[in-house]
Amino acid sequence: MERSDISRPTRRQYLGASGAAMLAGLAGCLGGGDDDGDGSGDGDDGESVNVELYTWNLGWLEDSITGWQDDFESEFGDEYTDLSTSWVDRGPSTADILAFFEGRLQAGDPPNVFDTQTTAFARYAEEGLFADIEELDDDGVLDRFSDPSLDLLRYDDTLVQVPFYLDTSFTCCNAEHFDEAGIEPPTLDNPWGTFDYLDAAEEVVDNSEAEFGLTHIRFDYNFWPYWQAEGVNVVNEDGTEAAFNTDTTVEILERFRELTQNGYMPEVAWTGEWQPPAEQFGTQNTGMYFGSGSALRLVRSVFGDDWVNEDTVYIGPPPEGGEMYMSYHGFGIVETDGISDTTLDASFDFTSVATNQEWQENFLRSTTVLVPNQDAVEAVRNDEEFANNNPLLMQLYDQFTALEEDFARPPTIPASPTIASILDTEFSAAALGEKSAQQAVDDAESQVNSELSS
Structure with a gap:
């Protein structure tokens, strides 16, 4: 499939596309904003929180993603007011995927969690459109990931993605x-x-x-x-x-x-x-x-x-x-003016569910890729029945470990x-x-x- 070149507007253009109206729209998008408009989003006003996930050509993973959503709402429903989730997927064209995301940015209605492929995140990280993941991690969630998988997703030494798969x-x-x-x-x-x-x-x-x-x-x-x-x-x-x-x-x-x-x-x-x-x-x-x-x-x-x-x-x-690395995917937490701290926290919590051991094991068993959750990889490799039924996958795992x-x-x-x-x-x-x-x-x-x- 042919892909056209992709223009790269700046963050200033994203946020200034429609002047004050644009900023006003951003202040209320996807659970964002607090009443005084200072962007603090402390959640004291009982704001509703919807976390929207945008995935890169993963329509075939619908059953698992629905499971992520259900588990997230069940696990964190008591921590956020009126918590909900939504999901959109595009692909396979890189140009189409990025154009859709940039269109949503310009409209002041970006998804909250963006599953990006390989180095696509760099263009947005440069403009400050992704939150610092380490600042959001208060519970040691990142300890589950291998160091190389974390290093893949840094931009100027800042971790801007939660590792997903590689x-x-x-x-x-x-x-x-x-x-x-x-x-x-x-x-x-x-x-x-x-x-x-x-x-x-x-x-x-x-x-x-x-x-x-x-x-x-x-x-x-x-x-x-x-x-x-x-x-x-x-x-x-x-x-x-x-x-x-x-x-x-x-x-x-x-x-x-x-x-x-x-x-x-x-x-x-x-x-x-x-x-x-x-x-x-x-x-x-x-x-x-x-x-x-x-x-x-x-x-x-x-x-x-x-x-x-x-x-x-x-x-x-x-x-x-x-x-x-032929490809690697991470979840970027979108941070624009008007998206509240509450929504940022909820977005990170969503990724913590999607990348926990249960769902990373599920992803391994459904694909022929690797995941960064070290416990999930170890569990699958030690599953004798799975290993016997998937000898080629075991060879891929061993080869990756060696290299x-x-x-x-x-x-x-x-x-x-x-x-x-x-x-x-x-x-x-x-x-x-x-x-x-x-x-x-x-x-x-x-x-x-x-x-x-x-």
Whole structure:
């Protein structure tokens, strides 16, 4: 799915869009505001509190989210006057998700809890639109999370999100095709470099019944580990200029173009956003899939456990040096003028329910991603029946544990989602033969630098 670039209004524009009328609207939105308008929201006036959750492409999780709402209202109903919850979900397009949120901000009616993906939170954290989570945590709720998961969600050393779930890169190989071609798959003990992937894509097609050698997902930096593994950074250290216009970048992109034009990679690797590449691998005609662990659920749900099991696929790490969080989600507590302290506290309490051990275990058992609640992960890993029924998931968990200290996050700067979209669009154009690799890299560099300087 194509995604348009996203403009980035400032907090001043959000709050000043409609002058005094805008501020007056904000003062009464979603339980916000107190009668004297000073924003203190001490709750002494018995204000009603509604916590609205906005999730990122989680419509399929309706039963669990309804459970969060019920448990929250039951557990905290006596602490807040007339407590209620509501929920809205959008996706899968990043542009659509962010545009909806920004439209609500400009209308003075933002949701209270925003489930953001990867670095999307940075643009709003820069403008002061998210509360400091550590200031809201009076009961040690954050102790349940791993330190790396907390560090992912800091902006300028301030924790601006409550950890929700995370996803890492992995390699999935068709065992039959690899065995037939005589190729040893990448493992933790024997990881591959980027050029090993590109070479193997040809070898597996030339020496087995595989029609294609490699497919992958690209959006939101999901394909960047290929370049990261070879020492190429997206931006410079201070995030002010593009740093990817190198000979290595062009060389890798030229190889992708050759693989695609010569039929070793399907075009859907450059045109499909999420499900199509996973389905491509699931048809059993492709040697390798590189992407996020969460895609294992897509492959398995469509094609079944009879094919996707520990005997038919090999699970391996990303390119060595290219370990990257493919995505991570956190709950931001929206803090704008007129949203009261009472509503902020209630919003945080809601996230404490959604991320407690019970619901994080439920999330693990419903998905193929990881969660930051350490007790939930340990409980699931020690569930012998679940482990026996989900051996591939256990391999993903073990791989994450082994590589956790090496995983990097994409640039945590306000322009990050737009930069990811630029790289996706330009590099895909080169791989599909629409422009040369060098031209695509030059064009991407120009657009990224323009975005960074705006």
